[in-house]
Amino acid sequence: MTQDEASLEARLEEQEAFDPPESFVEQANVTDPGIYEEFEENWPDCWERAADLLSWEESYDTVLDDSNEPFYEWFTGGELNASYNCLDRHVADGASDRTAIKWEGEPGETRTYTYGDLLAEVEAFAATLRDLGVEEDDVVTLYMPMIPELPIAMLACARIGAPHSVVFAGFSADALATRMNSADSEYLVTCDGYYRRGDALDHLSKANEGLEGVDHEVSDVVVVDRLGDELEHSLSENQRDYDELVAENEGASVEPVARDAEDMLFLMYTSGTTGKPKGVKHTTGGYLAYAAWTSHSVLDLKPEDTYWCAADIGWITGHSYIVYGPLALGTSTVMYEGTPDYPDKDRLWEIVEREEVDVFYTAPTAIRAFMKWGEKYPEQHDLSSLRLLGTVGEPINPRAWKWYYKHIGGEECPIVDTWWQTETGGMMITTLPGINTMKPGTAGPPLPGIGAQVVDAEGAEVGAGQAGYVTVNKPWPGMLRTLYNNDERFISEYWEEYSDEGADEWVYFPEDGAKIDDDGYITILGRVDDVINVSGHRLGTMEIESAVVGVEGIAEAAVVGGDHEVKGEAVYVYAIPEDGYDGDADLEERAVQGILDSIGPIAKPEEVIFTPELPKTRSGKIMRRLLEDIASGNELGNTSTLRNPDVVDDIADQVDSS
Ligand code: WT7
Numbered sequence: 194m195t196q197d198e199a200s201l202e203a204r205l206e207e208q209e210a211f212d213p214p215e216s217f218v219e220q221a222n223v224t225d226p227g228i229y230e231e232f233e234e235n236w237p238d239c240w241e242r243a244a245d246l247l248s249w250e251e252s253y254d255t256v257l258d259d260s261n262e263p264f265y266e267w268f269t270g271g272e273l274n275a276s277y278n279c280l281d282r283h284v285a286d287g288a289s290d291r292t293a294i295k296w297e298g299e300p301g302e303t304r305t306y307t308y309g310d311l312l313a314e315v316e317a318f319a320a321t322l323r324d325l326g327v328e329e330d331d332v333v334t335l336y337m338p339m340i341p342e343l344p345i346a347m348l349a350c351a352r353i354g355a356p357h358s359v360v361f362a363g364f365s366a367d368a369l370a371t372r373m374n375s376a377d378s379e380y381l382v383t384c385d386g387y388y389r390r391g392d393a394l395d396h397l398s399k400a401n402e403g404l405e406g407v408d409h410e411v412s413d414v415v416v417v418d419r420l421g422d423e424l425e426h427s428l429s430e431n432q433r434d435y436d437e438l439v440a441e442n443e444g445a446s447v448e449p450v451a452r453d454a455e456d457m458l459f460l461m462y463t464s465g466t467t468g469k470p471k472g473v474k475h476t477t478g479g480y481l482a483y484a485a486w487t488s489h490s491v492l493d494l495k496p497e498d499t500y501w502c503a504a505d506i507g508w509i510t511g512h513s514y515i516v517y518g519p520l521a522l523g524t525s526t527v528m529y530e531g532t533p534d535y536p537d538k539d540r541l542w543e544i545v546e547r548e549e550v551d552v553f554y555t556a557p558t559a560i561r562a563f564m565k566w567g568e569k570y571p572e573q574h575d576l577s578s579l580r581l582l583g584t585v586g587e588p589i590n591p592r593a594w595k596w597y598y599k600h601i602g603g604e605e606c607p608i609v610d611t612w613w614q615t616e617t618g619g620m621m622i623t624t625l626p627g628i629n630t631m632k633p634g635t636a637g638p639p640l641p642g643i644g645a646q647v648v649d650a651e652g653a654e655v656g657a658g659q660a661g662y663v664t665v666n667k668p669w670p671g672m673l674r675t676l677y678n679n680d681e682r683f684i685s686e687y688w689e690e691y692s693d694e695g696a697d698e699w700v701y702f703p704e705d706g707a708k709i710d711d712d713g714y715i716t717i718l719g720r721v722d723d724v725i726n727v728s729g730h731r732l733g734t735m736e737i738e739s740a741v742v743g744v745e746g747i748a749e750a751a752v753v754g755g756d757h758e759v760k761g762e763a764v765y766v767y768a769i770p771e772d773g774y775d776g777d778a779d780l781e782e783r784a785v786q787g788i789l790d791s792i793g794p795i796a797k798p799e800e801v802i803f804t805p806e807l808p809k810t811r812s813g814k815i816m817r818r819l820l821e822d823i824a825s826g827n828e829l830g831n832t833s834t835l836r837n838p839d840v841v842d843d844i845a846d847q848v849d850s851s
Contacts (some may be wrong), residue, residue, distance in 0.1 A: 207596075211632075224628060232642035244478070276315055281317060321442050338384065338396065350459075353447065353450055364402075364792065373403070384418070387422045393424050418434060483618050491611060501526070512607045550579060553579055560593045563597075579603070583611055625640070661709050727761065768804070769807060
């Protein structure tokens, strides 16, 4: 390092605020700081700006209907179709030849779909779904990895008004069955397999195993042949080959169904405090308007951009910011099948250079991995096409932020640290990149029109620097409408904690801790419920616990998150063997397998610690905090109030990090 570089490095390390570069501001979609006031004064009509980004078949009468709180309705009376908004209207505008999706398989093959191509594919598959008997409002489950047929199937569902429920391909067979059962879904689209780090993974066997656990009749299963000869598979009676079906409908024309703004666009299951995943319901008008608006204002997307959100469509990030937001705006969106370190650790940067990516959006866990691998990988590539960077999914530490800023953005790209959730549909707390100063580690102010604040346990706003909880006291168009078939749980999970008695004012509680500074910037501190965040993925500790206690030989278990350098948090399992069983390698293996079977590899524990007892308070509650501290290798506080203090040392001795 030269002296100049060293002093630059030192300056960067100390710098706490960064202004967006002039060159960015000049071209940004949103640059007037007055937008905050404008939205405040004009609320809720300000949200017409979001709705105006869409084409409506029938214009809406009311922006917000709050007559039945907290079951808010947006853009009521309006009708539209999401696939029309993502495809037809761009084609009609002369953008038929513009790239819609640029897909890259892990082995390196690519497929480019122009808006014209994508529309044709979507119509052919929409016709196929109809042939199979799918009707408006039937939930179609899509259990697929990052292959183009996934967004095609989503848009085909949207076209005929059949809500989709995408199940992340990394989830287990059991997880698939649970979700199909909960949604009463009779149709499944899946594939034979996909590539992961050079291996051809068998996906269909997992799907088949899941289907065995479905408690109702599944009329049809459509199977995409991703792997060709690489993996032999046979189809059973109700299973049909995707390509064959679609070939029969080539050139089909399927009119987009006009959907009510409040009609369900999709369901997305996510983890909560209890063992059962929650089916988050998103709608056609509000969700799509919100995804488009935040893609426009925060990601600064323009039709001529090549944009890459390196997430998986199996999560909400991919729904809103790989598929619906960018396509609604007519942008070219990149999709990559594989992992960032295959065949080498510069894979992503090679794609950024080749495709001349303008805007790049990823998770802090990925950035921490890039940092660990070293700057020599991005340095091998010309990343100067980049204009804006984003992060999502978990808090980003200032060191990772600055590394991203310097080594990926070349100190010329603003970074948006976007806080939101499956339930919020889109971004809620983040800087606007053409307006606000950025502070590494701090997401930023609530977006214009978003009523987020940081409060204490009683709901009173906390002072600058104090820790509290995020709440949202105004509805927004992208919000979940309910939990599928469970209005009661919708209220108890999100609204009961902070809404007034008799509820004059309804307040949404996202279950995140946070603090706020003098400028109104919010720093997210993490979940305050029994949900842990592993590599930006939300996992319910109860779900994992029930998988572990389901294993023969295990009497009781507690699952907590411990700090992890790359993953943010990692899963730690503390388990008590049943009488007659030893906490040996065999039991450990079966505990891990139990988790893999019920959830999938994302929940794989860092460690399984067997103990004759779990630390409990005198009243018999498991001391989770203490178990978290042990897992994180933290200093342990006073344990004398425990019913069984002796057990603590025993456990701590076994954990690697302590
Ligand atoms: C939880 C939501 C939003 C799509 C991906 C995750 C955490 C999300 C941030 C951020 C700090 C964040 C929160 C939130 N989170 N973004 N920028 N800074 N924490 O969606 O699976 O619904 O998880 O992710 O804890 O509650 P999700």
